[in-house]
Amino acid sequence: MFYREASQYKTSYGADQQIFPILQDRMGFLALMAIVFVVVPILGNDYWFNGLLIPFLILALATLGLNILTGFAGQISLGSAGFMGVGAFAAYNFVLRVDGLPILASFVLGALCAAVIGVLFGLACLRIKDFYLIVATLGSQFFIEWALTKFGWLTNYSSSGVITAQKIVILGVTFDTPLRRYLLVLGVVTVMALAAKNMMRGAFGRSCMAVRDMDVAAAVIGIRIFRVKLVAFAVSSFYCGMAGALWAFAYVGTVDPEAFGLERSLQILFMAIIGGLGSVMGSFLGAAFIMLLPIVMNLIGSTVSGQAIDTSVVAHVEQIVYGVLIIWLLVVEPGGLVRLWQVGKEKLRLWPFPR
Amino acid sequence: MNVGRVTRRMLAVVALGVGAVGSTVTLAAENEQFFPMIGWRTGPLTPLGVNLAGGWIDYMDLLNKRDGGINGVKLTWEECETAYKVDRGVECYERLKKGGPTGASAFNPISTQVTYALLDRTNTDHIPIVTIGSGRTDATDGRIFPYIFPLGTNYLSTNTVKIKFIGSKEGGMDKLKGKKIVNLHMDSAAGKETIPILEAQAKKYGFELTNIAVPMPGSEQQAAWLEIRRLKPDWVILREWGVAPAVALKTAEKVGFPANRIVAVPFAGSEDDLTAAGDAAKGVYVVHPMPPGEFPVTQEIKKYLYSGGKRGNLDDVTRMGTVFYNMGLTYGVINTEAVRVAQQKFGKKPLTGEQVKWGLEHLNLDEKRLKELGVWGLVQPIKSSCADHEGGGSAKVFQWDGTKLVPVSDWIAGDKSLTRPLVEESSTKYAKEKGITPRDCSKEG
Numbered sequence: 001m002f003y004r005e006a007s008q009y010k011t012s013y014g015a016d017q018q019i020f021p022i023l024q025d026r027m028g029f030l031a032l033m034a035i036v037f038v039v040v041p042i043l044g045n046d047y048w049f050n051g052l053l054i055p056f057l058i059l060a061l062a063t064l065g066l067n068i069l070t071g072f073a074g075q076i077s078l079g080s081a082g083f084m085g086v087g088a089f090a091a092y093n094f095v096l097r098v099d100g101l102p103i104l105a106s107f108v109l110g111a112l113c114a115a116v117i118g119v120l121f122g123l124a125c126l127r128i129k130d131f132y133l134i135v136a137t138l139g140s141q142f143f144i145e146w147a148l149t150k151f152g153w154l155t156n157y158s159s160s161g162v163i164t165a166q167k168i169v170i171l172g173v174t175f176d177t178p179l180r181r182y183l184l185v186l187g188v189v190t191v192m193a194l195a196a197k198n199m200m201r202g203a204f205g206r207s208c209m210a211v212r213d214m215d216v217a218a219a220v221i222g223i224r225i226f227r228v229k230l231v232a233f234a235v236s237s238f239y240c241g242m243a244g245a246l247w248a249f250a251y252v253g254t255v256d257p258e259a260f261g262l263e264r265s266l267q268i269l270f271m272a273i274i275g276g277l278g279s280v281m282g283s284f285l286g287a288a289f290i291m292l293l294p295i296v297m298n299l300i301g302s303t304v305s306g307q308a309i310d311t312s313v314v315a316h317v318e319q320i321v322y323g324v325l326i327i328w329l330l331v332v333e334p335g336g337l338v339r340l341w342q343v344g345k346e347k348l349r350l351w352p353f354p355r
Numbered sequence: 356m357n358v359g360r361v362t363r364r365m366l367a368v369v370a371l372g373v374g375a376v377g378s379t380v381t382l383a384a385e386n387e388q389f390f391p392m393i394g395w396r397t398g399p400l401t402p403l404g405v406n407l408a409g410g411w412i413d414y415m416d417l418l419n420k421r422d423g424g425i426n427g428v429k430l431t432w433e434e435c436e437t438a439y440k441v442d443r444g445v446e447c448y449e450r451l452k453k454g455g456p457t458g459a460s461a462f463n464p465i466s467t468q469v470t471y472a473l474l475d476r477t478n479t480d481h482i483p484i485v486t487i488g489s490g491r492t493d494a495t496d497g498r499i500f501p502y503i504f505p506l507g508t509n510y511l512s513t514n515t516v517k518i519k520f521i522g523s524k525e526g527g528m529d530k531l532k533g534k535k536i537v538n539l540h541m542d543s544a545a546g547k548e549t550i551p552i553l554e555a556q557a558k559k560y561g562f563e564l565t566n567i568a569v570p571m572p573g574s575e576q577q578a579a580w581l582e583i584r585r586l587k588p589d590w591v592i593l594r595e596w597g598v599a600p601a602v603a604l605k606t607a608e609k610v611g612f613p614a615n616r617i618v619a620v621p622f623a624g625s626e627d628d629l630t631a632a633g634d635a636a637k638g639v640y641v642v643h644p645m646p647p648g649e650f651p652v653t654q655e656i657k658k659y660l661y662s663g664g665k666r667g668n669l670d671d672v673t674r675m676g677t678v679f680y681n682m683g684l685t686y687g688v689i690n691t692e693a694v695r696v697a698q699q700k701f702g703k704k705p706l707t708g709e710q711v712k713w714g715l716e717h718l719n720l721d722e723k724r725l726k727e728l729g730v731w732g733l734v735q736p737i738k739s740s741c742a743d744h745e746g747g748g749s750a751k752v753f754q755w756d757g758t759k760l761v762p763v764s765d766w767i768a769g770d771k772s773l774t775r776p777l778v779e780e781s782s783t784k785y786a787k788e789k790g791i792t793p794r795d796c797s798k799e800g
Contacts, residue, residue, distance in 0.1 A: 164788075
């Protein structure tokens, strides 16, 4: 009833092929954009931007990158954080060493470096699959972390290896307040998410899914499997690299190899799985679940208990509840959060008589 | 599958969360000085987190219960759990920076990475970052880092203390000539941080320096120690942490290198690390800028907080007087003394971060003051200034007798003539990279 396509006639190919073919989706998307670009900046405070929204958006972008590779193309990777690191360090070095290069251009160049490195390690996928590929990408994770610590040139010979990212200045505007940084991150993430959504609906996305579902069949219908896999690696690493550059410049303000360790890779993989593999929206839902839920529980814990309960008890309870929630969610809905959303949509369509 | 139920529950969780976020800005009573605290009660560094927080909270609690706060201004604090994660640390900073009636007094990240992440934010938020025994060494230069305070002893000073101690064991600094010293360090950025200062000292005193890197996390060190056996050095400096120190000491015993020729850094030499190494640790030397042991203030804490069935912050009272607990006490003393100093200038009321920063810059903890506080011997004399955010630069050396750390020296002062040029070289480079004009300290009041 609320979500019915009846009487929405598509009279042209354009109308049939647009990114949100259903009116309600279009309205919903516009409303969402209005909320995040207008309402949130008006209502939010520094804590919302700096503590919650900026890291959430950046991790969602990285998850999206991994989702392109794992969810759409079926190549499981444990190297996402490493590629984030490549993006961050490359962007830092471009800003440092090339005078007058616009910062967004250096972000893009940094992300391109990540894409190149991603392809290099992705070459492994030409020969191996599944668990063996996980191990190969795990190797990339360790290699990148090691290289970033080992070669002083990359960190500009900083004594402790942790370097401070440069200021973000675009067209004379300095992005120094949390609100401005939020809008910058939001802008980049929105553009890249829409691009991903479009890419996955097009020829490339369909080839990816064909390779994922059955590579022999894909080869038979004329898809060049290796090329698709390598491009998927490149696109995925590009997204991760951009997320890494944003993480370093717009969130923590430092470029630090330890921020891009294995734990981050696993976190991103969990976000993709919990959110729902093979879905753009799932990446955002998963990032919200994995990143924001512990913080929300921590806030509830410390607000409810105050000083009365030992903080270590709160911290431990938080971890227990968090773990239980993940298991519970995967048991009731192995398809991830996005599957819940889709089921909900189906029900709304049949309302008031859902199955 | 019952999706309706699932979604309803999720909505409930989200609603609760939104409520909690909204209510964090709670109104506090007027006459309070607020300290945000980062917590590590879970995660890889739990022993450090629990005991450090214990010492710090106990000290502030003591001031509240015994003296009614600082000149009538009550101390309050809130802990925020990070499990030693950088992004959670930043989140906690943002969450707590506006707490209390005047905002956060000072933020103590206790983690080098979090300190770096907050570098830029402090300049706009005007909240001082206190990094005692951790953090960015070149922030000692207060002209370029106005809000960062690595008070006490930075890594470079600790290192010069080690060489001075080795010199005294050899019978004078001139006897170091021709001696062989191995710097066994973790193969990470922080592990390599002391190489330049060691090279400077090797040049000055004429000892032979060999740097040997141990790959992280250091659970296998056979190769490194075989190399050491081949070199036959006079001393080994152990710059390791985590699981590595215990492995190092056990491997040293296996290859036959005497423990009493090893000088360990503070974070390799807590009671937990040394106990883990068993008999192999007996005789090893450790340098501690925040020494273990019981002091008059410990007795006061026992009297006011732990007597008559009362309980302070620490669950396990036997941990009182350990390295980590005393670290917490030192954090408490330095932070609260900064508030006290600032109160003399700005009045006996809750102070803002900017005002506390003035206090941190004008600390003068001399022997008399430290004895009044009952922390003489625990906290080193500290005199900070606009240009010098370290203020101290000394450490004591201890020897592990198998069950406890026994002091073998008084405060040994670091060598500022060696450390300061390195600090300034690094801070000037940072200022140039970031386009910062150093403050003119002669004009600061």
